[in-house]
Amino acid sequence: MLMGENPVLFEDLFPFKLPPRFSTEALKHEIRITDTTLRDGQQGWRPFTVEESLKIYELLHELSGPKGVVYSSEIFLYTNKDREIARRIKDLGYDYPKPIAWIRATFNDLKLVWEAKFDEAVILTSVSDYHIYYKLRLDRRRAEEKFLSVIEEALKSGLTVRMTLEDITRSDIYGFVIPFVRKVLRLAEKYGSKVIIKVADTLGVGLPFENAPLPRSIPRIIRALIEDAGVPSSQIEFHGHNDFHLVVANHLAAWLAGASLSNCTLLGIGERAGNCPLEAMALLYIQLKGTTDGMNLKVLPKIKKFFEEIGYYVPEFQPIVGANAFRTKAGIHIDGLMKNPQVYLPYDPNAVLGVPYTIAITPYSGRAGIMYWLTSVFGSNGWISLKNDPRLNKLYEEILEIFKTGRTMPLTDIEMFMLVKKHIPEIVEKYRSRLPAHLRGLVENVRTNNG
Numbered sequence: 001m002l003m004g005e006n007p008v009l010f011e012d013l014f015p016f017k018l019p020p021r022f023s024t025e026a027l028k029h030e031i032r033i034t035d036t037t038l039r040d041g042q043q044g045w046r047p048f049t050v051e052e053s054l055k056i057y058e059l060l061h062e063l064s065g066p067k068g069v070v071y072s073s074e075i076f077l078y079t080n081k082d083r084e085i086a087r088r089i090k091d092l093g094y095d096y097p098k099p100i101a102w103i104r105a106t107f108n109d110l111k112l113v114w115e116a117k118f119d120e121a122v123i124l125t126s127v128s129d130y131h132i133y134y135k136l137r138l139d140r141r142r143a144e145e146k147f148l149s150v151i152e153e154a155l156k157s158g159l160t161v162r163m164t165l166e167d168i169t170r171s172d173i174y175g176f177v178i179p180f181v182r183k184v185l186r187l188a189e190k191y192g193s194k195v196i197i198k199v200a201d202t203l204g205v206g207l208p209f210e211n212a213p214l215p216r217s218i219p220r221i222i223r224a225l226i227e228d229a230g231v232p233s234s235q236i237e238f239h240g241h242n243d244f245h246l247v248v249a250n251h252l253a254a255w256l257a258g259a260s261l262s263n264c265t266l267l268g269i270g271e272r273a274g275n276c277p278l279e280a281m282a283l284l285y286i287q288l289k290g291t292t293d294g295m296n297l298k299v300l301p302k303i304k305k306f307f308e309e310i311g312y313y314v315p316e317f318q319p320i321v322g323a324n325a326f327r328t329k330a331g332i333h334i335d336g337l338m339k340n341p342q343v344y345l346p347y348d349p350n351a352v353l354g355v356p357y358t359i360a361i362t363p364y365s366g367r368a369g370i371m372y373w374l375t376s377v378f379g380s381n382g383w384i385s386l387k388n389d390p391r392l393n394k395l396y397e398e399i400l401e402i403f404k405t406g407r408t409m410p411l412t413d414i415e416m417f418m419l420v421k422k423h424i425p426e427i428v429e430k431y432r433s434r435l436p437a438h439l440r441g442l443v444e445n446v447r448t449n450n451g
Helices: 037-044 050-064 080-092 107-115 129-135 140-156 173-191 218-227 247-257 278-289 297-309 331-339 349-353 366-378 382-388 390-404 413-423 425-434 437-449
Strands: 032-035 070-075 098-104 120-126 160-166 195-201 236-240 261-264
Touching: 032 278, 037 050, 037 070, 050 070, 050 080, 050 297, 070 080, 080 098, 098 107, 107 120, 107 140, 120 129, 120 140, 129 140, 140 160, 140 173, 160 173, 173 195, 173 218, 195 218, 195 247, 195 261, 218 236, 218 247, 236 247, 247 261, 247 278, 261 278, 278 297, 297 349, 366 382, 366 390, 366 413, 366 425, 382 390, 390 413, 413 425
Parallel strands: 032 070, 032 261, 070 098, 098 120, 120 160, 160 195, 195 236, 236 261
Antiparallel strands: none
8 A cells, every 4th residue: 555545445335334335325115024934935945833933933023123124924824733823923912024824816715814813915816827827727817807806805805915926027017917916906996905016936037137028027027017007116025036046136126126025035945946035135125225224133143043953954155144154264365354354254244143254274274274263262363473483384284284184174173272282282271261162162071081
């Protein structure tokens, strides 16, 4: 850096204690997140028990915060277990996320909603000819009549209807979807009830680009609903799938195009390649608004831990919640982290999520990796003085020898502790009390076993 020159850090865009920000001009409408973990999530992974469902709902409530950023959660009503889950969730009495029913467009399903005393329900209406002709075995006119008859009965009874436009990204937008939506809006006005239009990219074929053709362009679909069907932004919800790795981009594009609601699942579990990870949209919400609005993102590690306890494998490299999300193995990155964490971190994971950034020792971690490990484990920043200590070189050389035998996995904390104890024993004796609890227990076990 030249003398007197100040670094350009774009601190308004990269505040570090929060995720990076978008322009404050990005949004002109209110946005929220909705959840379908207990519906599409379990449908795509495995059925949840009653107690698991209640725990997931309580975690969602804790994450949502008092302003209800996570606004609602969809629930099945088909089995006795489903109805018990619905009843017990309603008995909790939480405002957020609001429990809402999910049904097909049949009168038998609608009856389940009334019996469970829900005031809002998702009603599935398939809008592509693939679904109308090949799944329902109907034509467009008869499919529309079937859907409208159930929706009218629901609206007449005072229900808020979330009409899911299933497979919209393979549908005739102006030939079928827009005229159908207009009819539903007229029914809602007639009965003084509310309709939310749920845009479902059922096969994940949607694209986040304005210049993509209909029906694949998510921004153009959202604009068509607003400008040509007259649906207010506050009454548009987007639900995507991740078949082409575009689900987060499509959800963001829907928000930016005018949709208010983003329908997700925890960890992205769901049909086939999964749904949009709720945690991804939670961080994008903060980037768009510049505030958490009361969301408690430090619940996300608890959510990950709970899902792992019930048998779900969270991929190591999954953003935000993966074990490797804030861990580095490269010596050059570790050196940068030691000088300033902002060099190799987009935000402070400890401030935002309550998780530390960590390192893993491999042959590529270098001496900087060893010094950083000492800093993170023993809680001091003074280990830079060891850089030229011959004992550090011997420790590093032994690490290289370990990996020459064909080992591929990083060294564990206990292995590193034993190597430090062997080569630089006074550090262990002087700073043993600073060891993290998990490592302290392992060390005591080693001492006991060694007599």
